[in-house]
Amino acid sequence: MSDLTNLGIAALRDGFRAGDFSAREAADAFIAAVAAGRDLNAFITETPDHAIAAADEADRARSAGELRPLSGVPLGIKDLFCTAGVQTTAASHMLEGFVPPYESTVTSKLFGAGAGMLGKLNLDQFAMGSSNETSAFGNVISPWRRGGDTVALAPGGSSGGSSAAIAARMVPGATGTDTGGSIRQPAAFTGTSGIKPTYGRCSRFGIVAFASSLDQAGSMARDVRDCAILLEQMAGFDPKDATSLDVPVPRWEDNLSGDLKGKRVGIPREYRVEGMPAEIEALWQRGIDFARDAGAEIVEVSLPHTRQALPTYYIIAPAEASSNLARYDGVRYGLRDLPDGAGLQDMYAATRAAGFGAEVKRRILIGTYVLSAGYYDAYYTKAQKVRALIARDFERAFETCDLLLTPTAPSAAFALGEKNADPLSMYLNDVFTVPASLAGLPAMSVPGGLSAEGLPLGLQIIGRPLDEQGVLDAGLAIEQRAGFTARPDRWW
Amino acid sequence: MTNAAEGDGMSTYRIQGATGDWEVVIGLEVHAQITTNAKLFSGASTKFGSEPNANVSLVDAAMPGMLPVPNGECIRQAVRTGMALGAEINRWSRFDRKNYFYADLPQGYQISQLYHPLVGEGSLMVEADEKAGIAAPKTIGIERIHVEQDAGKLMHDQHPTRSYVDLNRSGVALMEIVSRPDMRSPAEAGAYLRKLRSILRYVGSCDGNMEEGSMRADVNVSVRKAGEPFGTRTETKNVNSVRFVMATIEYEANRQVDVIEGGGTIVQETRLFDPDRTETRSMRSKEDAHDYRYFPDPDLLPLELSDAFLSECEASLPELPDAKRTRYETALGLSPYQAAVITADVETARWFEALLGETAVAQGKSEAEVAKTASNWLTSDLFGALNRLGVSIGDSPVTTANGAALLALVADGTLSGSLAKQVFEIMLETGDAPGRIVDERGLRQTSDTGAIEAVIADVMARNADKVAEYRGGKDKLFGFFVGQTMKAMAGKGNPAAINDLLKKALG
Numbered sequence: 001m002s003d004l005t006n007l008g009i010a011a012l013r014d015g016f017r018a019g020d021f022s023a024r025e026a027a028d029a030f031i032a033a034v035a036a037g038r039d040l041n042a043f044i045t046e047t048p049d050h051a052i053a054a055a056d057e058a059d060r061a062r063s064a065g066e067l068r069p070l071s072g073v074p075l076g077i078k079d080l081f082c083t084a085g086v087q088t089t090a091a092s093h094m095l096e097g098f099v100p101p102y103e104s105t106v107t108s109k110l111f112g113a114g115a116g117m118l119g120k121l122n123l124d125q126f127a128m129g130s131s132n133e134t135s136a137f138g139n140v141i142s143p144w145r146r147g148g149d150t151v152a153l154a155p156g157g158s159s160g161g162s163s164a165a166i167a168a169r170m171v172p173g174a175t176g177t178d179t180g181g182s183i184r185q186p187a188a189f190t191g192t193s194g195i196k197p198t199y200g201r202c203s204r205f206g207i208v209a210f211a212s213s214l215d216q217a218g219s220m221a222r223d224v225r226d227c228a229i230l231l232e233q234m235a236g237f238d239p240k241d242a243t244s245l246d247v248p249v250p251r252w253e254d255n256l257s258g259d260l261k262g263k264r265v266g267i268p269r270e271y272r273v274e275g276m277p278a279e280i281e282a283l284w285q286r287g288i289d290f291a292r293d294a295g296a297e298i299v300e301v302s303l304p305h306t307r308q309a310l311p312t313y314y315i316i317a318p319a320e321a322s323s324n325l326a327r328y329d330g331v332r333y334g335l336r337d338l339p340d341g342a343g344l345q346d347m348y349a350a351t352r353a354a355g356f357g358a359e360v361k362r363r364i365l366i367g368t369y370v371l372s373a374g375y376y377d378a379y380y381t382k383a384q385k386v387r388a389l390i391a392r393d394f395e396r397a398f399e400t401c402d403l404l405l406t407p408t409a410p411s412a413a414f415a416l417g418e419k420n421a422d423p424l425s426m427y428l429n430d431v432f433t434v435p436a437s438l439a440g441l442p443a444m445s446v447p448g449g450l451s452a453e454g455l456p457l458g459l460q461i462i463g464r465p466l467d468e469q470g471v472l473d474a475g476l477a478i479e480q481r482a483g484f485t486a487r488p489d490r491w492w
Numbered sequence: 493m494t495n496a497a498e499g500d501g502m503s504t505y506r507i508q509g510a511t512g513d514w515e516v517v518i519g520l521e522v523h524a525q526i527t528t529n530a531k532l533f534s535g536a537s538t539k540f541g542s543e544p545n546a547n548v549s550l551v552d553a554a555m556p557g558m559l560p561v562p563n564g565e566c567i568r569q570a571v572r573t574g575m576a577l578g579a580e581i582n583r584w585s586r587f588d589r590k591n592y593f594y595a596d597l598p599q600g601y602q603i604s605q606l607y608h609p610l611v612g613e614g615s616l617m618v619e620a621d622e623k624a625g626i627a628a629p630k631t632i633g634i635e636r637i638h639v640e641q642d643a644g645k646l647m648h649d650q651h652p653t654r655s656y657v658d659l660n661r662s663g664v665a666l667m668e669i670v671s672r673p674d675m676r677s678p679a680e681a682g683a684y685l686r687k688l689r690s691i692l693r694y695v696g697s698c699d700g701n702m703e704e705g706s707m708r709a710d711v712n713v714s715v716r717k718a719g720e721p722f723g724t725r726t727e728t729k730n731v732n733s734v735r736f737v738m739a740t741i742e743y744e745a746n747r748q749v750d751v752i753e754g755g756g757t758i759v760q761e762t763r764l765f766d767p768d769r770t771e772t773r774s775m776r777s778k779e780d781a782h783d784y785r786y787f788p789d790p791d792l793l794p795l796e797l798s799d800a801f802l803s804e805c806e807a808s809l810p811e812l813p814d815a816k817r818t819r820y821e822t823a824l825g826l827s828p829y830q831a832a833v834i835t836a837d838v839e840t841a842r843w844f845e846a847l848l849g850e851t852a853v854a855q856g857k858s859e860a861e862v863a864k865t866a867s868n869w870l871t872s873d874l875f876g877a878l879n880r881l882g883v884s885i886g887d888s889p890v891t892t893a894n895g896a897a898l899l900a901l902v903a904d905g906t907l908s909g910s911l912a913k914q915v916f917e918i919m920l921e922t923g924d925a926p927g928r929i930v931d932e933r934g935l936r937q938t939s940d941t942g943a944i945e946a947v948i949a950d951v952m953a954r955n956a957d958k959v960a961e962y963r964g965g966k967d968k969l970f971g972f973f974v975g976q977t978m979k980a981m982a983g984k985g986n987p988a989a990i991n992d993l994l995k996k997a998l999g
Binding site for chain 2: 081082088090095098100101102104204205206207208209211212213239240241242243319320322323325326327329331332333344345348368371372373376380
């Protein structure tokens with residue numbers, strides 16, 4: 001039998017249903033790939049037992065005629081999702097050894113749909129980062145290398161464990177979360193696909209919070225169809241999340257179509273930023289050509305407040321994070337550092353100093369600062385106003401187009417260590433992904449081609465609220481035309 | 493600064509300082525626990541007196557990834573309370589986070605409402621009470637009511653070197669009811685608190701039980717010379733009885749006058765009341781005050797209230813104490829005193845209305861016709877007895893039905909006033925129905941003329957000398973004959989009949 005790890009979610013599901021192989025065979029193949037890929041450091045915790053139990057149940061279900069939507073499909077779960085009985089760390093020392101007695105809504109739905117879990121995937125600490133270098137468990141290494149060198153590259157972040165594991169064929173698909181681009185940028189860096197749905201589509205219950213008004217779970221996989229399959233099982237109203245949307249989940253997979261006839265695809269002129277590399281410019285043009293070829297009408301649109309999106313994001317997200325992370329205080333769970341003779345305040349200080357990494361501390365400080373008396377209006381209030389303007393930009397643009405097409409990131413994957421001395425240049429990675437996050441819009445990244453150095457480049461599609469179907473359809477249209485078949489040579 | 497309350501029942505309460513009289517300015521922030529079975533943002537129970545940490549959900553313990561979901565009943569009760577205080581209800585409000593670190597605050601923030609509270613301006617009226625120095629009814633302004641989470645509790649007495657945390661109260665729903673600085677004496681503050689508690693209990697939004705911590709007040713006090721602007725205020729936190737609130741004000745006002753007259757200045761600060769020493773102590777000054785970094789809670793959407801929701805809140809409000817008191821005076825003819833006493837507490841009012849209804853039915857009369865008798869019996873006989881027994885009206889051994897039956901037995905002449913008192917005492921002891929007591933113990937009143945005349949004849953025969961004296965003009969001996977006749981009839985003779993027949997017999 002050929003290597004089952006070459007199969008994506010749809011192929012695994014369908015092959016298993018057709019009786020080509022057992023779920024256990026598929027699970028064993030991926031478990032072996034996970035073990036063989038430890039050099040990439042994509043997993044914080046491996047859970048082969050979970051994957052095997054789900055596979056055995058799937059095999060039983062198949063013979064009993066009780067197949068579920070994801071029966072036979074093992075997945076990787078970003079270690080930001082709380083999983084009952086399985087360590088959940090958010091890639092922070094603060095939660096090292098923390099085993100939740102509860103299951104996040106998203107993982108609960110996936111497991112309920114028959115999926116198994118191969119392990120908990122590495123990420124930037126508390127999802128704060130774009131390169132995976134802020135993980136307390138060591139950074140993930142991208143399976144991709146530039147042509148001709150062996151320099152270790154960033155898999156993107158924060159869902160870098162997810163993107164690397166998919167690209168290295170260790171998992172057929174994975175969950176991600178996206179606050180400012182944490183699904184889309186890693187997908188772009190690794191030649192994989194990832195969709196962040198409309199804010200509120202997926203429940204945030206049981207996902208370790210970074211910035212509540214921006215955090216949104218989404219699916220990551222090898223192609224658009226697999227993303228649709230996975231997202232369909234993750235999404236849905238949840239009364240345990242007050243910001244969850246009470247709307248039905250469409251049949252995205254069934255309705256998938258790469259035909260863009262009658263669609264107008266907007267090209268936002270403000271995304272043509274100064275100093276954009278020529279190959280990104282060329283990639284974007286290729287994407288435009290693909291969309292036109294698929295039948296879309298191309299229109300130029302304006303999103304005037306694009307330039308303000310990044311500073312706005314870096315006020316709102318840290319502000320919410322500074323408050324969301326206050327619960328990690330050493331009192332009830334997680335790390336406690338109690339020096340001899342320490343009082344309560346000393347315990348807080350010691351615990352948080354030891355538990356949080358540098359980037360997390362930086363964002364807590366920024367967030368605390370912008371919410372402080374005397375600065376609140378100048379920063380937080382103003383940022384909220386600009387956020388509303390950014391959302392209005394999109395509303396106006398969607399009066400003349402149905403979808404927006406942009407590059408996902410301003411460059412191909414950079415080398416590990418290249419940017420972490422300069423937080424600002426790291427933050428600039430999010431320049432194209434952050435606006436859609438601030439507006440709560442569905443957006444996805446699909447591979448559009450390779451850089452001169454042989455690294456994947458991603459194209460981003462942004463849609464109207466709740467129009468995941470339009471986003472997925474455009475993603476499929478690009479995928480069908482890009483002919484992206486490159487995959488990293490196995491060196492690990 | 494303006495003062496809305498001025499001119500409307502000016503208080504004469506003053507602190508006599510060395511430099512003259514000082515006026516006291518008081519505002520109260522009352523934290524009232526909303527009566528619901530579940531907490532504000534989690535499904536955990538709110539039962540009082542549970543084992544430590546028995547009523548704690550994953551949300552209350554702020555476990556990673558847990559999210560708050562508003563409990564609609566808490567919002568409903570706060571809106572009803574606002575309506576009962578004639579307040580503006582904000583159809584759009586929002587929850588904010590108040591950020592600070594403390595071990596009893598698992599999230600590291602309290603979910604509260606700073607910028608857009610649920611309820612805006614309202615007011616309540618305190619009655620005139622001359623004994624307490626409140627010359628005329630006075631309207632106290634209410635600035636706002638917002639909804640927020642309570643914190644947990646630290647226990648320092650469980651271990652020599654460690655503190656323990658009990659999160660049972662963590663996340664319990666509170667209404668913070670903020671008054672205007674409209675009160676001018678401890679008595680006014682006490683009257684305001686009692687009236688507020690009465691209204692909350694009528695509405696059913698808070699049980700008002702200060703001993704169990706369901707109601708606590710932060711007391712803001714400042715002093716000034718008459719006509720001057722407000723002085724700097726101090727805030728004494730978490731005072732948990734009406735008496736302590738009044739004591740806090742008295743102590744704090746005198747302390748402030750002493751400080752100012754001693755050449756010092758009052759610093760804006762948070763203080764604590766020590767009930768054992770009846771004094772307040774500084775907790776932290778403004779300089780040490782937390783920067784709470786309030787911002788809208790991104791886990792929660794703004795609260796938007798629909799017309800249907802507001803109509804239901806309005807329609808479900810009961811008759812409130814002021815309206816009830818007026819109705820008792822005008823429609824039932826009760827004295828202002830009795831109307832005030834009976835309506836002050838919702839349980840008493842409910843008890844009275846049940847008694848009234850049953851009494852009217854038992855006697856085939858209208859409620860207005862029997863209201864006075866019923867209220868007299870309630871406020872003198874029953875209140876006296878309950879006081880003696882030390883129980884509340886809710887635990888009265890005499891039911892409303894039995895009370896009504898007793899009044900009916902008096903009305904139809906079966907019992908005299910004194911017999912009724914005897915029967916009532918037995919009812920208190922046994923809880924039995926009065927009819928049964930009358931039958932079993934033969935306590936029926938005798939109005940049989942022949943029987944009474946026979947007893948009178950016997951009494952006169954045994955006291956021929958007194959009869960002669962009476963007939964010689966010693967009128968006051970009449971009472972002697974009444975007493976003797978009554979005694980001979982073991983208290984069961986109809987007093988009116990005895991009077992009539994004695995007058996006739998004595999000539």
